[in-house]
Amino acid sequence: MIRNLPAHWDLEADVIAIGSGGGGLSAAITAQDHGASALVLERSEQVGGVTAFSMGEVWIPGNHLAAAEGIDDSIEDGVRYISNLDMGFGNKRAIINQAIHAPVALKYFEESIGLRMCVVRQLPDYYYPHVEGSTAEGRCLEVLPFPAATLGEWQHKTRVSPHVPYSLTHEDIFSMGGMANMSSWDYTVMGERLANDERCAGPGLAAYFVKGAIDRGIPLHTGVNVEELIADGARIVGVRATRDGSDLFIRANRGVVIAVSSFERNEHYNRTLGLQLDPVSMVMPAITGAHLRLAGEAGAQIARVPDVSMLGFHVPGEEQEEGVPLWRGALPFMGLPHTIVVNRRGKRFANEAFYRSVYFGLEEIDAMTQSYKNFPCWVILDSQAREKYPFGSVMPGQAMPEGVGVQADTLEALAGKTGIDAAGLASTVAGFNSYCEAGTDPDFQRGTYPWGALMCGDPAQQPNPNLGPLRKGPYYAIELHRMAGGGITSTGIVADEHCRAVGWDGRPIEGLYVAGNSAVRLDNGALMQSGITNARGMTHGYLAGRHVAGKPSELLREQLDRLKP
C-alpha cells in the first residue's frame, strides 16, 4: 500500500464520494444518514453526471412498486433472467448481491430522500418473451416529474440531457403513440413542464438525488478534479484534487467512494481496455477513466466483460454544453419502418430493431482478411421515414440538414454517392420490401422483440411495427460512427459485495469503494439491459454508504443459501 500523506489537509469528512452521478450521490447520502459525514467532489461545473444524461430507466426485478400494481415478478426470476443471458461471464455472487439489494435500495431512497418512482407500464425486458425469467413489464421504473425549482441555487447547476425529451415521462410518450409518432403528439404537457422546469427521465432522476444531498447539507464541490488517492501505508485516507490549478488535500476519515463512470472520453483506454477503435461518445468530456488511474495506484484489480460498440451520428452545429460535438445514438431510429442498416456490400447484417443485434453484428470479423465485415455501415431511409419520423433532432418533415449524410433520388445514385455496392443494396431493399408486405423478416426477425417494437418501432405500423418498405425517393444514407457505451463499459474495477475495491490478492482495499460504472459489470456478464446501470449506481451507493459508515448490509449472507439455484 502506498504512503503519500500530505503536509496538511484542506478539507475533511468521514466519506468522500468522487463523482456526482447516481453512484456518488447515493453513496454520500447513505453514508451521511448512517452517521458518517460526507462530501461530494465533482470535476465538472455541473452535478448529475451521465445519470442526468440518461433515459432514467431503473431496472429492478422484484421491486415493490410492481407488486403494488399487481405485477407478478420475483428477485429469483430476475436472477434467472440475468443468468440465462450473461453467457457465463457474470459472477453468481455479484448477480445475487445486486438482485437482492436493488429493491432494498429503491425503498431506502424513497423513504430517505423522497425519491418517487413508478413502473413504466407496458415496457418489457429486452429479451421478453424469448428468455426464461423475463417479464412483460414491471421491472423498468422511472421517476415522477421533479420540480427543479426546489433545487434553489443548484437548479441550473444540475445537468439536463441533450439526448432525451426530459419534459415527458415514458408513460406520456407511450400514451401519445411513442417516439415515432412525435408529429401527432399533444404538446401541452411538454410546454407546461418546460415552463415550470419539471424534469423527468435521467435529469429528473439525478435531480432527486441532488436534492437529497443538499437537503442533508452534504457539500457538493464542483470544479474539483480528483487526481490521486492518499494512503497512510495501510488504508486509503483521502485524496489529492485540483481546483483552479491548485492542489487540494481532502481527508476521508472512513473511506473514499470512486464513482466517476467509465473511460470513454479516453482514446487510449477505449482501444486498449474497451477494444473499441476511435469511438465517438455521447457523454460529457469529464468521463476519462479516472477510476483506473486512482485505484490502480492502490493496487485495485480490474476485470472485463464482453461488450460491444454502439452507433451514432452527428448533426452539424450541435454541441454539448462543454463545447464538444454532440453525438446522438442511432438506437431508436434504426428499427423504424422504411429504414435499414447495411454494410459496404449493401447487405443488412442484423435486427435493426434490437440494438444488441446490430452492435454484436458490428464486431464481426472476416478472419480471412482481418477486417470488420459490417463496419463501416450506413442507415438507409426513404422519404416516408423522413415524413413520419424524427431522426435524432431532425424533426419529421424537416429537411435533412446539410452534412447529415447524403441523399439521392434513386437507390442506385445513393449507392454511388456512398460507395455502397449498388447491386447489393438494390437486392437487399427488394427483399426487405417483400418482407414488409408479409410482415415478417426471415433474415433477422425484426419486430419479434416486443421491446424493440415499442422503443424502436412505430406502434401504429401494421402488421409489424418495425417493418415498412423503402420505395419513395429521395433516399437518404447516413454513415454511422462507432460509439462508446454511454458510460457503460466492459472494463472496470473489481468490487466485493459491499462495493469495496478488491486488490490483485483478492482482498478488499481498506477505505476504498467503487460505485456505478466504475465497478466492473460482473453482476451482468455479457448481458446489457436498459435500466441496469442506473440501478447499479443507486445500489452500489447504498451498499458502499452503509459499509463505510460502519453499518454494512447483512442481506447477502442471510439470503445466499435461499437463492442458490
Next chain:
Amino acid sequence: MIEAQHALVIEAGIDNVWHYVQDINNWASLFPGCRECEIIDDHNSLWLIKVGAGGMVKTVKVLVRVDEWRGPGCVNFSFNLESEPVVGSGSYIATPRSDIETEIGLQLRVEGSGQMAQMWEAMSKPLLPQMARTFAGKLKDEIERLAPAAPEPPARTPVLAALAGWLRNLWWALLGSPTEKLSRAEGELCKMEHNKAVVLKFIEAMSSSDAAVAASCLAADAFTVAKGYGKFAGIRQRETMLATIDSFNQLLPTGLRVEVKSVTAQGNTVVVEFEGNATTSAGKPYHNQYCMVFMLAGGRIKQVNEYFCNVHADEMLWPLVEQAGMNGP
C-alpha cells in the same frame, strides 16, 4: 400562433431612446451568442447564433427582414430560421410620454409551420412573454444607465443589425428552451452575487456607523427583526434602523469591527455569519456573534432577521442605550 407583448416606460426622451436603439453596438452588447451577422441588403440580414438549449448548444441561422422602419416611433420586422420550420414577426413601438419619458412596447409573434408546428409553439409559449419582458427590461436598464447623448439621425444598417440582434434573443426563447435557460441561470448567479455585495456593503456601513451608505442598501419599506427575548428584540422600521446605525459610533467608538465568517446566497436570500469585536464607550469589550438573514427584492434589502447573543448585548450595550436615551441597535 403564439404572441407576447411587453410594455414599459423608459426614463429618457424618445430621441435618446432612438439614439440608443439605432446603434448596433449598443444592441450587440445585449444579445449574447451571436457569432456573425451578414448584411445582405437594406432589408435583409443573416445571423449566425449560438444558442444553449436543454443541455446542448446549437448554432442556428436566422434570416431577418425589416419590413418597415419608422424611427423614432415604430419598427416592423419578420424573420425565419433557416433549418427549422419557425417563422415570426414583431414590432417595436415607442411613444413619448413627456420630454423625459418614453413608453416602449414590444410585440412578438411566432408561428411553427409544418407538421411539428404544435411542438415549436408549445415550446415557445411559456418563453415568449418572458423573452419580451426580459428584453424590454434590459433595454430600459441600459438606456437609463447611460447618460443621454445628443440625438443623431438614425442610420439604416445599425437599425437593421440592432433588430437582428434582438431577434437573436428571440430565437433563444423560441427554441424552447435553450438559451433562456442558460441566461436565466447566469442571471440568477449575477443576481445572487449582486445581493451578496449589497448585504456586505450594508454590514460594513453598520460597522462604521455610516447611515447614508446603509440607506442606499435598504428598500423603501425595509425593516429588521431582532429575534430572541432580550432587550433589543423586536421589529424596527427603516427610519429607526438608520437612526440606530447613525448613533452606533456613540455606543461603539471603535466601530463594530466586523469579521465576516460566511456568506451564503440562495434566491433572494443572503445569510451572513459574522463577529463583532468592538470596545464600548464605557471601555468594555463587546464581542458578539451574529447570524443575519437578509431578504432582498430588486437588489435592495427588504427584511433582516437578526440572531445574536441577547445576554451579551443586554449586558454590554443596553445600559449605554438607556443612558443615551436611544432606542437600541
